[in-house]
Amino acid sequence: MKTLKLLFLLSCLTLASRAQKIIRSNVDLNEQTIVKDSTGKILPYNYWKEQLASGNYSVRQTITHVKDGRTNKVKKDTTAFVLTWLDEAGRKRLAEYKKSFASQQSETAQEQQATTSNTVLKAEEPYRYVPTRLPRTSEGFVNGEPMEPFKESTIDGKKIDIKALKGKIVVLNFWFINCPACRDEMPELNKVVAEYSADPNIIFVGLSLDKRWEIKDFLKKMPFDFQHIADARYYGDKYKVNLYPTTVVIDKEGIIRFNSVGSDNTGYWIKKTIEDIKAQNM
Structure with missing residues (x-):
């Protein structure tokens, strides 16, 4: 006992x-x-x-x-x-x-609930975070310079031709699966994609170092709502991408308007750049 x-x-x-x-x-x-x-x-x-x-x-x-x-x-x-x-x-x-x-x-x-059942609660003000500094830029891209075009197919067989996309805003993200900073920013980038989902003139393209089947398996577990190009190490070397993630925003004239490395408030800067481009074209 x-x-x-x-x-x-x-x-x-x-x-x-x-x-x-x-x-x-x-x-x-x-x-x-x-x-x-x-x-x-x-x-x-x-x-x-x-x-x-x-x-x-x-x-x-x-x-x-x-x-x-x-x-x-x-x-x-x-x-x-x-x-x-x-x-x-x-x-x-x-x-x-x-x-x-x-x-x-x-x-x-x-x-x-019993305590506050008879109390009128005010809706909480939405939080708006404004970064106090610009993110670090990439060595391979220069804002204000034309983007050297490329043609490639996505993992779903869709053709991506940067030259043919003139007249649209294009967001590029260089990433790979085992990159912690890349995964950290994916939820933030997904929100930006969702916000512009009804606008056909804004295109989001991911260039990954990984194989097509690896990306497809990864996306089942961790959504990343860009169109993805697999085996993109060639383009990473071509554009001198040495740090991941690297993000680039190209305006309707094919000019680089924003680029950054790392996951330092990338979603905020992508949205700001898109809105600046749209405002200038009104």
Whole structure:
């Protein structure tokens, strides 16, 4: 009997410990929490909160190594976190954790609803983030210079001819599957594509280093709503693309109006450049 009681107590302690870790990951994160991307840039609260809610991202505490004589201790920073893209297994674990605590969250929501049922709530103002600096530009592209054209087929067999697309705005994104920064910016780029989905004069083309079948498999797990050209290393070399992702916006006259490397607010700058081009053509 004593043995059974002891085993039962140990099980309860184990579950409590696991529950505490899961709950802490939800409770401790707030507007004052510092969350960075993989490059070390601090992200706005509304942005990383939205990425966590999507279920495709998680956060991990930053880890520092502290040297003390002959030892090299590992220390976790409890005030700073890094936004991390989850693979399929990670998303599955996260979904299981959320399901485990659904009943607790439901009870809390019911209590809050009872408290605010007779209160008129104002709609929250949409968050608008305006970058304070321009992103880094690519060595292979010069804003204001003509884009050297190319012809190629997408993974779905559609012909892309930059010269024939004169009169349209073209957005190019050089990327590859195992590029963390490329994956980080995909949700942001998808929003831009969705915003201009009804405009046939804006074309979004991705040039990937990966094989056609690899891209198709990847897109089933991680949507990236550009038209994609596979085996594009030739074009990366042709245009001297040394860093990924690299993004280029070409205006209706075939002139490069914007280019950048990295995932530094790329969606914002693409949209701004498109709107500037459209305004000048009105």
